[in-house]
Amino acid sequence: MTLYLELLLIGLSLGSLYAVVALGYSMVYGVVRVINFSHGEVYAASAYFGYWLITDLDLPLIGAMVLGAVFATLLIFCVERLLFRRIGPGQRLALLIAHIGVSVALRAVLSLAFGEQFVSIRSSLSPPVRFELFGVPLDSLQVSLAATAVLMCVALWVVVHRSSFGRALRAVAEDREAAESRGFSPSTTIAGAYLIGAACAGFAAPLGAALTELTPQMGLSLGLKAFVASVLGGIGKPVGAMIAGISIGIVESLVGGLWGSAYRESIFFAVLLIALLAFPRGFTSGLDPRAEYAK
């Protein structure tokens, strides 16, 4: 029984990470209808930035998180301004390829700067508070990550549903041209969505990095799983993305713990593919990603 509980709590922790990254995917996909391929790499870059801040500059974790958010926001601001904005609204394929290019280039830069071996932040941080919950060992870092995910989700929900920017987001997501004719600015709204998504990822990245090891390839698998989470949770719905992210984390943890890690990824992907094919609109019936949008 303790094993299940332990796997469950590990899954919660892992899932919180997926949820945070999924929030960013959800935001952007809602308005732009393009998979934010570069999002995973923005997370990874922020994580490495945090690593550098903590190990070389001896910053506390919370400082690294705040600066990580700033870094991610600046990074995506530059990329969006210089590249994504140049690609017109009808060119979703070109935008997708641009995203892929940014993702590949970022990954290469990280690999060149930090090398391919795993690095860890844990050794540079003060040891976290450890305690036990129902006989399962936990530490304050894991709890912080889960708390961060929940807080971000609530914050995003408030932004999307209770702010004027959120209204713009929903309007542009639903019908770009109509929104434009009503006075909303799609390009500003889209830029805002990118920035918010990146800020979330950048804030959580150093914390997530403290829990796992860093490798330049981490953006890829994280990105893929977080994308699935954002689709399953319903596009544009922060709560859905969060629930789906945590579910995926739990499923992955259980599968890995019960069936061993050899075929873990394969089984996991098979389950995901089936879930995606069966529930393309997600469990909470968000926007339909299969539909063709003439925007």
Place this chain on the structure above:
Amino acid sequence: MVIANTAFFAGLYAMLALGLHVSWREAGVISLAHAAFFGAGAYAASATLMSFAADQHTVGFLPFVVSLLAAMFVPGIVAALSGLLLLRVRGDYFVMLTLGMAEMARNLLASTEFLGGNLGLRGIPAVAWGDLSLSAGGGATAVCLVLLTFVYLITQRLVSSRVGLAFRLVRDDELLATITGHDAFLMRWRGFLFGAMVAGLAGGLVAPYYGYIDPNFFGINEAIFLLACVALAPVSHPLVTALAAASLLVLTFAVAWLPLGPEVVGAGRQLVIGLALILVTALKPGGFAVGPFLGRT
């Protein structure tokens, strides 16, 4: 030797790009699983060659031909079956699904012990007949170029035939295609299948080249590289695509010729690919003016 090696891979990737060209630029099916089909073909060919070899280290022409057939057949079956499922969705969604499938395939191959596991399949017999050897060297390059010509001619004929017209119609205006009696799903499936089989054929060539294959080679990075090869073609013509692929390949190989350390080469190549993709979308955003999930342009 370097030239022969580079020429071999340039030809190989031109072949792969032609397959993806038919799938993507003609039929509108953007598949990131292409690398997985490449890998599946390589593994199928290797298994065939090894079963022919028994105790020898070299096999001849006939086993090679059989291995090529196996290399086309196995990915073909996989593409046929998975295509039935995956082709029901479109756009970026399909791209992600193929990505997931490719990662799954790579993970399966890397985890299966009797296929060599994570270290790859070793001991693939060399192929040789007469004076020609298919291990790394001039002979392999010659055979590759012959096969490339063959694939190119078939692709060219396909593209300029009524089938090619049908592909493009289904890609551009599915409603019109359906009204005029085409089965859009079936056409996309066929395009997908053609791409997969060509990728498998390329895999069959690569298997005897080094004598071993590494499953991690056929992953996301490879899939993105293939995507880049086709994306860089400014005009949607098979010859241009083949040339673009060959040029990109030579460019990435050129990174290895620079006096940088060997650890840096892999990342350097990825950087070249990423920058190429960024440049091509920044400078010519209308360059991919055809595709099923663009709005009416």
